Amino acid sequence: MVDVRELTVGVLGGTGAQGKGLAIRWAQAGLRVLIGSRSADRAADVAEEIATTSGGSVLGRSNVDCAAEADVVLAALPWEAHADTLRELRSELAGKIVVDCVNPLGFDAKGPYALPVEEGSAAQQAEALLPDSRVTAAFHHVSAVTLADTDVSHVDLDVLVLGDDREATDLVRSLADVIPGVRGIYGGRLRNAHQVEALTANVIAINRRYKAHAGIRVTDV
């Protein structure tokens, strides 16, 4: 098994809160991190900020260069940009493990709710658009605020890792395990990704009711 600390992880949409938070933690753990963004300049700015916060190795790239250079790639894209961005990166992402953490959610006066996705889930949409990649789904319920707060030395969270490729889900579980406090738990096949993505609406409802940064733990595992 490869030591994930020796990998270069690319974060597409790495200038957003979820991607940034994970990038900080991975850089702290010793991984080389590439922040991808539509704008390479914007990516470079955020990468510099994350490098300072984490004390790790973080560089900015265009999304295309991020996908091409990285060993494993997190898709932390806004849902609105998910399909179009991945479609353009098919060849750069070929043969690579892709981790989709996107939560297709809507918000109205009653709060958050899950958006319908034609393919079933964001992860299945990624799988359809990236037939040459090894698509997994994970890191849906992480609190960006908690991850970005480097005073939090123990993140109280299990990360459900979904996918049909055992080697790929094992590697992604290791990407969770390098964050202190976090455990990567196998969470089922990719066809069961929708409810994990959609559960983020419930986590947000919990956060609002309890003024919390809630996470999920799996008991008896």
Added chain:
Amino acid sequence: MVDVRELTVGVLGGTGAQGKGLAIRWAQAGLRVLIGSRSADRAADVAEEIATTSGGSVLGRSNVDCAAEADVVLAALPWEAHADTLRELRSELAGKIVVDCVNPLGFDAKGPYALPVEEGSAAQQAEALLPDSRVTAAFHHVSAVTLADTDVSHVDLDVLVLGDDREATDLVRSLADVIPGVRGIYGGRLRNAHQVEALTANVIAINRRYKAHAGIRVTDV
């Protein structure tokens, strides 16, 4: 706030594993429990068994009488019987808090998966069929095996309670809280019930991979 221990809780489909497990715990906590089944005789047999296991007050009823006599009613029905059974109980359940714990799941060679539900979820189907009731959703991820094992004195589980009626969800949270170790946590509006029901497919996948009786805990709450 009413003390839930003084209530009579009806369990429709109480002869199934999920209903039986909860009935045992509620009877142990001092609630009066009515086991409902299509067959009153079958309900009486199972009620006697649960009364012995729990040392509590448990009686068997037809589903109709169970719905009519209980103060609060758990729908623990097989998904196949969910719509037809609730449709027939509309008048008996009028004005009452109904707790739906049904998980519409399918199984094939690749394991469990979530079934599509026209109304969005079992809970929303219940709401559509029972317009005069106060419908909530909860107790989806309980391990029937763990609940039925009275040697387990501390059940390591949070129960997500969903609904649009604060008084109703608070009461159902109390129904979770009476089980030692269990916490009832508000989990969002009823429109976000689908993913909580469907997540049971993931819990089953986790159980199979890790040979566990997995439950969910919510952190930072």
